[in-house]
Amino acid sequence: MEAPLLRARSGLRAAASSSSWHSASTAPALVSLSPSPTPTTPSSPSRHAICRSSTATRPAASATARSFSALNRPPPKYPGHVPLTRIEQAGMALGSGIMSLLNPYRADLIATLGEATATPYFIYRLRDAMLAHPTGRRILRLRPRISSKTLSIPALRALPENSVGRAYVSWLDREGVSPDTRSPVRYIDDEECAYVMQRYRECHDFYHALTGLPTVREGEVALKAFEFANTLIPMTGLSMLAVATLKPAERRRFFSVYMPWAVKNGVRSKEIINVFWEEELERDVDDLRRELGIEQPPDLREIRKREREEKKRLKEMRANGF
Known part of the structure; x- marks a missing residue:
């Protein structure tokens, strides 16, 4: 009589134990709060289902990471922005660099070269230089534009x-140019850095006015050398390769006069990107040069004028038999 009773009690205990374990293993709140791992059995499909689900989602994440291509571009980050792949950026830099070297007066190609080579480091360095200066920070906050408007x-x-x-x-007026000729920035991804490049581009004519350098090829190369020493934008350094297209006398003058001037003044002067030109218009230009630490180079236009007059005089002397 006692033996059947003991066996019945043992069966009840086993059933209760089995029911308790099953409740604990299926209660989600307890599993999420328990610090110990959830027990599993070979018959439980949960672990294999999780592994299959994780494996199935990997290709989708990888596809998302590789979704930026020439046929699948992300949306623009500002009006006119054109996102580029690394290959497109490199190809554009190479093509615009070669073509602008052949024709230094193609401002659109020079602008494209500037944008294609400014990232990922140089335009951020220039932006940080503005953020580190009180006037530069104010320019970034107000974002003024320079045009005839x-x-x-x-x-x-x-x-x-x-x-x-x-x-x-x-x-x-002397050079016959307008402040409305600067191309809008399109290929720099960061919107704030795009404005920094636009600001540099629109201030370029103020650099010409401050130094007195004309827009002839020799003057542009000299100014680009100054800008490279001051801003480190790669395009300004690459533009100096155009010195190979100068005449021999111009090339000698560049290396003996204007290159030393550009390096000396570009390195020692303050960051010209931080000049709020719109607030300096009534100021004495010589006073601003002294504040920035920039000395004017020899008047290139006057030098070229004297050379033309001398050549004309020699030609007339030869024609008269002297």
Whole structure:
């Protein structure tokens, strides 16, 4: 009588134990809070199902990482932005570099070269230089633009003769250029860095006015050497390769006069990207040069004029038998 009773009690205990373990293993809140691993049995499909699910999602994540291609571009980050793959960026840098070397007056190619070679380091260095300067930070916050719509050209012509604004507009008139010729930035991904490149591009004519260098090829190469020493933008350094296209006399003058001037002044002067030109228009231009640490180079336009007159005089002397 006692033996059947003991066997019945043992069966009840086993059933209760089995029911308790099953409840614990299927309660999600307890599993998520328990620090110990959840027991599994060979018949349980949960672990294999998790492994299959994890394996199945890997190709999708990989496809997402490789989704940026020439046929599948991400959306633009600002108006006019064109995202590029690394291969496209390298090809554009090479092509625009070769073509701009053959024709240094193609401003669109030079602009493309500047954008293609400014990342991933150099444009961020220039942006950080602005962030480290109080005026530079204010420029980044306000984001002014330089064009004939933001600057009154007639008002600039009415400024005192030695003012920054008068020097700027006099240079524009003498060279026959306009502040509206600068191409918009398209190929730099970071929106703030795109503005930094646009600001550098639109201030380029102020650098011409400050130094007095003309837009002839010799003057552009000299100014690019100065800009490279000051900004480290690769395009400005690569543009100096155009010195190979100069005439022998011009090349000798560049290496003996303008290259030393560019390195000396570009390195020692303050970061010219931090000049708020719109607020300096009425200031004496010589005073601004002293503050920035920039000395004017020899007047290249006057040198070239004297050379032309000398050649003309020698030609006339030969024609007269002297």
